[in-house]
Every structure is written in C-alpha cells, then in structure tokens.
Amino acid sequence: MLDVRSLYVTAAAGVFALGLTPAGPSAQQQPPPPIAPILQNYKPVTSERLKKPEDGDWLMVRRTYDGWGYSPLDQISPNNVERLQPLWVFSTGVANGHEAPPIVNNGVMFVATPGNQVIAIDAVTGTLLWRYRRPLPEGSIVLHPTTRGLALFGDRVFFATNDAMLVAINAVTGKEVWVTKVEENKNGYYMSLAPLVADGKVMVGASGGELGIRGFVAAFALDSGKEVWRTYSVPAPGEPGSETWPNGDQWKTGGGPVWVTGNYDPQTNLAFWGTGNGGPWMGDQRPGDNLYTASTIAIDVATGRIKGHHQYHPNDSWDWYQRNGRTIKGLIDVARDGYLWFLERTDSKINFIEGKPYVMQNVFKSLDPKTGRPEVDPQRKPGTGKQADFCPSLWGGKNWPPIAFSPRTRMIYIPANNNLCMTA
Numbered sequence: 001m002l003d004v005r006s007l008y009v010t011a012a013a014g015v016f017a018l019g020l021t022p023a024g025p026s027a028q029q030q031p032p033p034p035i036a037p038i039l040q041n042y043k044p045v046t047s048e049r050l051k052k053p054e055d056g057d058w059l060m061v062r063r064t065y066d067g068w069g070y071s072p073l074d075q076i077s078p079n080n081v082e083r084l085q086p087l088w089v090f091s092t093g094v095a096n097g098h099e100a101p102p103i104v105n106n107g108v109m110f111v112a113t114p115g116n117q118v119i120a121i122d123a124v125t126g127t128l129l130w131r132y133r134r135p136l137p138e139g140s141i142v143l144h145p146t147t148r149g150l151a152l153f154g155d156r157v158f159f160a161t162n163d164a165m166l167v168a169i170n171a172v173t174g175k176e177v178w179v180t181k182v183e184e185n186k187n188g189y190y191m192s193l194a195p196l197v198a199d200g201k202v203m204v205g206a207s208g209g210e211l212g213i214r215g216f217v218a219a220f221a222l223d224s225g226k227e228v229w230r231t232y233s234v235p236a237p238g239e240p241g242s243e244t245w246p247n248g249d250q251w252k253t254g255g256g257p258v259w260v261t262g263n264y265d266p267q268t269n270l271a272f273w274g275t276g277n278g279g280p281w282m283g284d285q286r287p288g289d290n291l292y293t294a295s296t297i298a299i300d301v302a303t304g305r306i307k308g309h310h311q312y313h314p315n316d317s318w319d320w321y322q323r324n325g326r327t328i329k330g331l332i333d334v335a336r337d338g339y340l341w342f343l344e345r346t347d348s349k350i351n352f353i354e355g356k357p358y359v360m361q362n363v364f365k366s367l368d369p370k371t372g373r374p375e376v377d378p379q380r381k382p383g384t385g386k387q388a389d390f391c392p393s394l395w396g397g398k399n400w401p402p403i404a405f406s407p408r409t410r411m412i413y414i415p416a417n418n419n420l421c422m423t424a
Contacts, residue, residue, distance in 0.1 A: 035172060035173065036122065036127070036129050038107055038108060038122055038129070039108065039120075039129055039171075039172045039173075040172075041106075042105075042106070042108065042155060042171055042172050043105060043106040044154050044155050045059055045105060045152040045153050045154060046154075050065065050153070050197065050198075051064075051065065051266055054106075055071075055072050055073055056073065056104075057104055057105055057106065058071070058101065058102065058103060058104045059103065059104075059105055059152055060103070060149075060151060060152070060194070060196070060197075060261075061100075061101055061103070061148065061149040061150075061151075061194045061261050061402075062261075062263070062402060065198070065263055065264040065265070065266065066263060066265075067263040067402070067405075068404065068405040068406075068407070069402055069403070069404035069405070070404060070405060070406055070407065087126070088125065088126030089126070090119075090121055090126050090128070092111065092113045092117070092119060093113075093117070094113045094114050094115055094117065096114070097113075097114035097145055097146040097147075098113060098114070098146075099146045099147065099148045099192075099400060100112040100113070100147050100148050100149040100150070100194065101149055102123075103149065103150050103152060104123055105152055105171075107122065107123050107124060108120060108121075108122070108123065108129065108171070109121045109122070109123040110150050110152070110157055110171075112147045112148075112149055112150050112159060112194070113147065114145045114146050114147055114162070115133075115136065115145070115162070116133065116134040116135065116136055116147075116159075116161045116162055116163070117131070117132065117133050117134075118131075118132040118150065118157060118159050118169060118174075119131050119132075120157075120171070120174060129174070130173065130174030131174065132159075132169050132174050132175075132176070134161055134165070134167060134176075134179075136162060136163055137163060137185070139186070140162065140163045140185055140190075141185055141186065141188060141190065141208075141211065142162045142163070142185075142190045143190070143208075143210060143211070144190075144192055144207065145162055146192050147159075147160070147162065147192055147194075148192055148193050148194050148260060148261070148400070149193075149194030149261070150194055150195070151194055151195040151196060151197045151202060152171065152197070153197045153202070153222055154222070155170060155171045155172060156168045156169065156170065156171055156177060156222070157169040157170075157171050158195040158197065158202050159195070160182075160191040160192075160193060160194065160195050160204045161191060162190050162191065162192070163185040163190060164181065164182045164183045164184070164185045164189040164190050164191050164206065165179055165180065165181055165182060166179070166180045166182050166191075166195065166202070166204055166220060166225060167179045167180075168202075168222075168225060178224060178225040179225065180220060180225035180226075180227070182204060182206065182218060183206055183213075187213070188208040188211030188212055188213045189206050189207070189208045189211075189213050190206075190207050190208055191204060191205070191206060191207055192207050192259060193205055193207070193258065193259060193260050193261050194261045195261070196261050196262055196264060196271065197222070198264045198266070198269075198271060198301055199269055199301040199302060200221075200222060201219040201220060201221065201222065201228055201301060202219070202220050202221075202222055203217055203218065203219045203220075203262070203271065203301070204217070204218060204220075205217045205218075205257070205258025205259070205262075205273060206218075206257060206258060207257045207258070207259055207276075208257055209255040209256065209257035209276045209277050209278075209279055210279070212253035212255075212279055212280075213253065213255065213257060213279070214232055214233075214234050214251070214252055214253060214254055214255075214256070215232065215233040215234060215254075215255060215256035215257040215258055215275060215276060215293075216230050216231060216232045216233060216258070217230075217231050217233070217258055217262070217271075217273050217297075217299060217304075218230040218231070219301065219304060228304070229303065229304030230304065231297075231299055231304045231305070231306060232256075233256030233257075233258065233275040233276075233292045233293065233295075233297065234251050234254035234255065234256045234278075234290075234291075234292070234293065235251065235291065235292070236251060237251065240306075241291035241292060243288075244288045244289040244290055244291045244314075245286065245288050245290060245291075246286060246287055246288060250286055253279055254278055254279055254286065254290065254293065255276060255277050255278045255279030255280075255293055256275045256276055256277075256278065256279075256292060256293040257275070257276035257277075258273055258274070258275060258276065259274070259276055259400065260274060260400060260402075262274070262299075264301070265345070268345075268347050269300060269301050269302055270298045270299065270300060270301065270307060270345070270347075271298070271299050271301050272296055272297070272298055272299075272331060272345070273296070273297055273299060274295075274296055274333070275292055275293055275294065275295050275296075275297060276293065276294070277293060277294060278290040278293040278294070283381070283383070284383040284384050285384060288314075289311065289314035290314065291309070291311060292306070292309050292311065293311075294311060294312050294313050294314075295309050295310060295311040295312065296309065296310050296312075296331065296333055296343070296350065297309045298345060298349075298350055307347070307348055307349070308345070308346070308348060308349035308350040309350060310331075310341070310343055310350040310351075310352060310372065311373075312333075312335055312337055312339070312341065312372075312374075313337055313364075313374055313376070314373065330342065330343060330344050330345055330353070331343035331344065331345045331350060332405075332412070334358065334397075334398055334403045334412065334414050335396075335397070335398070336392070336395075336396025336397060336398060336399065337361070337363070337364075337392070337396070337397065338357050338358065338359045338360070338361035338391070338392045338396070338397030339355045339356065339357055339358070339361065339364070339397075340355065340356050340357075340358045340412075340414075341354075341355045341372070342354040342355065342356075352370070352371055352372030355367050355372055357397075358397060358414060358416060359391075359392055359397040359398075359416050359417065359418040359420075360391045360392065360418060360421070361391060361392065361397070362377070362380060362390060362391045362421075363376060363377055363380040363381070363390050363391070364376060364377075365377050382424045387423055387424065388423070388424065389421065389422075389423050390421065390422065390424075391420070391421035391422075392417060392420050392421065393417075393420050393421055393422035394422065394424065395417055395420060396417060397416055397417055397418070397420075398414055398415060398416050398417065399415075399417065401415040402415075403415070
C-alpha cells in the first residue's frame with residue numbers, strides 16, 4: 001500500500017518542476033466534478049491544528065508558527081531519495097515567478113501562482129479540483145510579480161493579491177467569499193507574501209518600498225474582511241520613533257515594506273515581522289536611523305501595537321531589508337546583511353544577544369556588544385553621487401528563500417549567497 005504522506009512530498013516536487021517546464025500530453029486533466037469526494041469531506045482548519053498540525057499536513061507557508069520549516073515525516077531519506085519517481089505532473093499555466101510552497105490539508109493541495117491564481121489539487125492523483133483567478137486590473141503596478149503562498153482557516157483559503165487586495169476563497173467550491181482592498185495599487189502598493197492567520201485575524205503586509213510607499217502590517221476579520229488594525233513601519237510625527245526621521249513629510253513615503261510572512265508566538269500573542277529598506281534608497285537622502293525600517297518588529301496581535309523592535313542597520317543604504325524574524329528559542333534572523341542575528345524575545349521588547357557573519361561581509365567593522373548596532377565602514381556605504389564596493393550585494397547573503405531548522409540535528413539550514421559583492 002502506498003503511504004499517502006510520502007506522496008505529498010513527491011507531489012509538491014511535481015508541481016514546482018512543472019512550473020519550470022511545459023506539461024506534456026499526459027498532464028492534461030479532465031474537467032472535475034462539481035464537488036469532488038475529497039472536498040465533500042474537507043477537514044476544517046482550526047486554531048489548534050495550526051498550533052500543532054498533523055504530521056502529513058502543511059497548513060501554512062513554514063508549516064508551524066515558529067517558522068522552522070520542519071517536517072517530521074521520515075519516509076524519504078538520503079538512502080532512498082535517488083529512487084524517487086514522478087507520480088504526476090500538473091501545469092499551473094504560469095511559466096515563471098513560482099515562489100509559493102504547496103499548502104496541504106488532509107489530502108487537498110493548494111497552490112498560489114503569480115498572476116492572482118489559486119489552484120486546488122488532489123495531492124494523491126494530481127487531479128484538478130478547482131481553479132480561482134482574479135484578473136489584474138489594466139495598468140497595475142507590480143515590480144515583483146510573484147506570490148509566496150496562502151493561509152488556511154475553517155473552510156476558507158486566504159490569498160494576498162499582486163494588486164493589494166485580500167481575498168477569502170471557499171476551500172470546497174473555489175468561489176470568492178469576500179474581497180477587501182488593502183491599499184491602492186496605483187499608489188505603488190502591491191503584495192507578494194502569504195497571509196498569516198492568528199488570534200481570529202488574518203494579517204498581511206505591503207510591498208512597494210521602491211515606489212515611495214509607507215509600509216505596514218494590517219489585520220482583518222476572518223469572517224468579513226473588515227480591517228481590525230493597521231500598524232505602520234514608518235511612524236508619523238509624534239509617534240514613537242518619529243524622532244529618527246527628518247522633519248517634513250518624508251515619513252509618508254519612507255518605505256519599510258513587508259515582503260515575507262511573519263511568525264507568531266501563541267503564548268505571548270506577538271507576531272514578528274521583518275521590515276524593508278527605507279525610501280528613497282540612498283540613506284543620505286533621509287538622515288537619521290529611520291525606525292522601523294530594516295528591522296524586526298514585535299506586534300501585539302490583539303491591538304496592533306508595536307511591543308518591541310530590533311533594527312539591524314540604521315539608515316539602510318544597501319537594500320538589506322529583513323525577510324523574516326525566525327522564532328527558535330528566542331528570535332533568530334538569518335538576515336540579508338550577511339549576519340546571523342541571535343535575539344531574545346520578551347513580552348515587552350526584543351533584546352540583542354549576538355550577531356555573526358555567515359557569508360563574506362565587509363561593511364560592518366564591529367557590533368556594539370550591548371545593542372548590536374553596527375559600526376559601518378563609511379567607504380562601504382553608497383550615497384548620492386557616491387559609489388561603494390560592498391559585500392554582500394543588494395541581493396543579500398540570503399534572499400527570499402527561507403531557512404529551515406531541524407530539532408533532530410539542532411542545525412539551521414541557510415540557502416546562502418556567498419561571495420556575491422557589488423559596486424553601487
């Protein structure tokens with residue numbers, strides 16, 4: 001008998017492989033029945049299942065709230081991986097930009113693709129169950145036309161669109177339940193991350209730091225899509241952190257986008273989100289530390305209040321914005337600046353513990369042992385009309401592909417870019 005759990009891994013590889021190569025005649029699918037039997041028995045996703053998913057399920061982008069990206073399944077090992085054979089291949093119809101992991105719930109696989117598409121597939125057979133498309137409006141501004149995943153709760157699938165809309169889809173029928181405008185795309189806002197569901201809310205963050213936006217994380221009601229709170233990564237005048245920005249209106253376009261889904265601690269009800277580069281790109285055009293750009297921020301999910309933060313490089317000029325805060329017995333961030341940051345998360349603040357380079361890094365001379373604030377080599381910092389050579393490049397020591405942590409080996413696995421430097 002075939003072990004269904006082992007099929008999920010093989011099926012996921014088939015989906016991604018097909019995203020890179022056209023499907024052959026064998027991949028053609030017959031129109032599915034109105035509601036397939038596997039959907040008639042769809043298993044609702046609960047808060048408890050999100051906290052402790054079944055071994056064979058992958059219910060959120062990193063599987064668990066702590067962001068480990070770890071699966072306890074052990075059917076596939078170094079001893080048998082070379083014997084794996086494709087079981088099925090499915091064409092998404094999109095040729096590039098695939099960055100979303102398959103989300104699997106009790107045998108139903110959900111895949112998000114660029115171009116505002118969500119697909120439901122039978123994970124065992126590869127049969128199409130339903131397909132949801134939301135056309136991009138004419139003239140949409142999407143500098144990075146990708147999507148990085150979905151969120152599940154109850155009988156709904158939550159999807160952040162490239163044109164800055166949040167959509168709830170019926171997981172059984174594939175029909176739209178509600179749609180909410182998160183921000184105005186024509187003003188430079190778009191979304192590429194997967195939503196995060198926690199504490200009865202669905203949270204998303206805005207991309208568009210290269211287009212003069214003011215970044216934020218926002219929470220919406222699961223049942224209606226009504227906004228519950230919105231927390232900006234660039235404070236307005238009079239708010240904590242505003243003193244780190246120049247006087248005037250620059251805070252309105254100060255950047256601090258949110259590119260990748262945060263992690264969540266159910267015990268403290270805090271969500272940890274990485275923020276992006278300040279705007280404009282060159283730091284000498286916005287004097288000051290520019291909180292809360294290039295940071296990890298801890299947000300109280302009940303209220304949206306920022307409870308703590310750690311800024312990795314004040315007055316960012318290298319586009320080394322933070323991709324995600326990793327919650328592994330504290331807070332570990334494998335950052336684009338080429339440093340592995342060890343932090344302590346508490347109910348009220350984030351404390352610096354230690355930082356170590358994991359790739360070639362020539363910008364930081366040292367780190368303050370108490371705060372972690374880096375001493376920057378001024379010759380390595382680009383500016384207006386000034387070039388600099390620096391490592392790593394703006395693609396970072398690590399880009400969007402996430403790290404993983406194994407509780408078995410106690411090791412962190414990093415998809416790193418080493419010896420990638422640039423002049424800018």
